[in-house]
Amino acid sequence: MTLIVQKFGGSSVADAESIKRVAKRIVETRKAGNEVVVAVSAMGDTTDELIDLAHQVSPIPDPRELDMLLTTGERISMALLAMAIRDMGYEARSYTGSQAGMITDAQHGSARIVDVTPGRVREALDEGAIAIVAGFQGFNRDSRDITTLGRGGSDTTAVALAAALGADVCEIYTDVDGVFTADPRVVPKAHKLDRVTSEEMLELAAAGAKVLYIRAVEYARRHGVTLHVRSSFNNNEGTWVVNQAEGESVEEPIITGVAGDLSEAKITVVGVPDVPGKAAEIFTIVAKTGANIDMIVQNVSAAATGLTDISFTLPKADGEKVLTALRAEQADAGFASLQYDDQIGKLAVVGAGMRTSAGVSAQLFRALSDAGINIEMISTSEIRISVVTRADTLADAMRVVHTAFGLDGDAEAVVYAGTGR
């Protein structure tokens, strides 16, 4: 029998009517003869409302108590969903993260899954029941406390269950039809992808694509879980996120998608002495703040001065603390000054086919320069090229690049390249 894990987010279960709609979809999946496990988020804005309530009684809510509070959101929606399904004549049982065997470390608010032992879920399936599991939460064995998994927690719950149960597919239900070649609100000609590799999805998510959380994609990739991202509003096929076996001879489009990100800022450390160890020193200072650095660019030093500039990007939210930390160490580190720029936009083109095709960078740079868009930083991986431009040109840049790589809907999809070895 096929085992399907389905994940429904907060907007899918925002009220009683939505819950009944989702219950109907789940029942149809079960009726078709599949074993069904569901991971569900809290209803609508419940989590934000609970966080707000917490701040009304305490400016810095205790992390353990905050997790106890927030996990009620998923408990409410899972119980209601189970009730609705039973009302339709199908056996359904809800399980908290703890009851479903989601074992985590003790990091309240951002717990990592260390083990998944879904014994009770498996029993429920063996008895023919649908199992509903609260997303976003787990249990720490040492402290015997409830934990929450942080952003993307419900997606991660779904994927972790799928991996542990050996599910055939993990369906992630969302507001849009699937993964698009670019954000359709920015690039109107974007079209839905039938299929991406998990590697590409990882790069797209890291580059700013919002439809799936990096963490869930990475978990799926590591554990060989197939994802199907689809709309909760219709029955259309969405986007399959598959793991690509090494050397698999599959036609790959060179560029799968274009992602844009306006959430980052750039810090330039000006006049760094070009001697061994300086870069390490600077990034150690930065690392101690806990900030997540994205792109790093260092140019060759000017021969005359022996000084160089190092630029890096990071979330705007982390800008202040990093600047503060660097200023504090300026004398020791020996750099001349700091520049802060929060008007940057980051564009990334992602495609597994890039690995074997030359000329992609050139094509990208040419498309941008033809459109009069200046490139300020460049960073690449095997299947991704990222560039930094002015924030106010990002949208244009995305559309230009989308067109240049033949991704516009109704056009001849993409330029394929074979992957023979």
Place this chain on the structure above:
Amino acid sequence: MTLIVQKFGGSSVADAESIKRVAKRIVETRKAGNEVVVAVSAMGDTTDELIDLAHQVSPIPDPRELDMLLTTGERISMALLAMAIRDMGYEARSYTGSQAGMITDAQHGSARIVDVTPGRVREALDEGAIAIVAGFQGFNRDSRDITTLGRGGSDTTAVALAAALGADVCEIYTDVDGVFTADPRVVPKAHKLDRVTSEEMLELAAAGAKVLYIRAVEYARRHGVTLHVRSSFNNNEGTWVVNQAEGESVEEPIITGVAGDLSEAKITVVGVPDVPGKAAEIFTIVAKTGANIDMIVQNVSAAATGLTDISFTLPKADGEKVLTALRAEQADAGFASLQYDDQIGKLAVVGAGMRTSAGVSAQLFRALSDAGINIEMISTSEIRISVVTRADTLADAMRVVHTAFGLDGDAEAVVYAGTGR
């Protein structure tokens, strides 16, 4: 060190401000050097709102899932309360019914406590922390499911914890100053009692007094827990509910209080053949419906007919199903007809001193007849006399009796009687 268990109901924690007020009170109790454990209800009308939400997705919500849903209410308030206390600089930790060791049977919606193993609570106290426990809930070991305890559940949680931890007192915080000689809204001259015995409290609660649930009082009585019912709005002494040792030589007022109850109806089974076994047959039929019978009165049969009438009172909500059950068996049981009266009022006078004083019944009946109030049924226990009158005369009857027994405030409190043997 003194160990105090405090219970706060839904209206005490209705919003963030109330929660902070309650937190302050708890902190003051801790600051005075006591070990403190708190049992808390869900905020305001949360439980009713969740029940309503459940009915929006299912007309008859599954009991297991309903318990999963409802228990989120207490989890929310306990976590917020712990946060608020921590914000005031005191260590506090919240525990679900399961984490606090409230072990119950499997009866969802009305689970009975079968064991209390509050190990984690004791550990918290040993570490100097205040323990906050979710009221109204427990855990069933066989099904490994969360259960709710039914009406009065949070009071019961508090008392059960007090018993298991050997607390010096269990403080029940409520909207009123304590237990009154009668409902002050019906009898304006009612005054607050400084002290009642748990036996008397049991009778008062059974007779209609709303301030404490019978179940919690009975648990306290059986386990020797001292209760202190007091107002959450001030620091005044409330009413102490104490267990009275056998033969204890304490001056006891004859009548402690007067209670009224408008929630019952009366069914009269007319023309029952006065032969052995008939009453048993009738009450077996009634028992099968699950209805709770209160007062039963059977008069002597008329010599001429050999028939008698049996009357009994029960909650109005149970009236329909009992009438239906009796009608169905009318031929076999052999009675002539049924009468249903939902316009009755039940009045009870309660007092431990009644045991040793003659004339209390006479005094009661005279007071009522002097006021022109007719008595329709009489039922007694060692420390209680109940009478049934017309519903619309109940309030007057209560006031009249309250005055007749000297309970009016500012009067010489009560007529005491010694209890020498």
